[in-house]
Amino acid sequence: MLTRNEFINKYASAAQNVYKKYNVFPQTVLTLAIVESQGKGPDGNYYPGLNASAKKANNYFGIKAANWNGKTIKLSTPNDADKISVFRKYDSVEDSFNDFGKFLNENPRYRKAGVFEAPDFITQMQLIAKAGYAENPNYASLLTKVAKSVNDQINNIKEITKNPNNLFIIFGLAGLIIYQIYFSKNATV
Secondary structure (H helix, E strand, C coil): CCCHHHHHHHHHHHHHHHHHHHCCCHHHHHHHHHHHHCEECCCCCEECCCCHHHHHHCCCCCCECCCCCCCEEEEECCCCCCCEEEEECCCCHHHHHHHHHHHHHHCHHHHHCCHHHCCCHHHHHHHHHHCCCCCCCCHHHHHHHHHHHHHHHHHHHHHHHHCHHHHHHHHHHHHHHHHHHHHHHHCCC
16 A cells, blocks of 8 residues: 555656656646545555555556457446446556556547647646546546645655755665665674
8 A cells, every 4th residue: 555655656757658658747647546546545544546446457547448459347336327337457557557648649539628738737637627537527626636746746756866965865875774684684693
């Protein structure tokens, strides 16, 4: 179970790859993945990757299987018009991210809505919502709320990698920890 920040840290590079290939901002990718895949953890808080489509099918975007020739899974969708839906199933989270970018690009309604000409990730998410990505009428505002924390965490990652001193400190601390673990396990009494 990953927190939002841990999820962002782990999958930021996969989201960046989607941006390079499909022109979907990394913040858009990560925000939609978090919103679409979240489920309630044992502590009562919501975490990315805990809903049924993410856990059972690596489907982090809730993409249904219409016009899909790959693996599928049937899941209960009590909040949708159809109470049982067939979803795309992926071998990995990264495959889900990549197919999300491809899905948006291949679907004419997102191109027509201007998704790929959006000047920023907030506008892009609002256009995705307006084009009908989800049935929830408040979807755009939900995405916007989550997007700020996603963007802040991405900026933290960039700041750490931009400053060589921060990287030196991180690698230095990692080296000390590995050194201590190695010698504590191999020490003779």
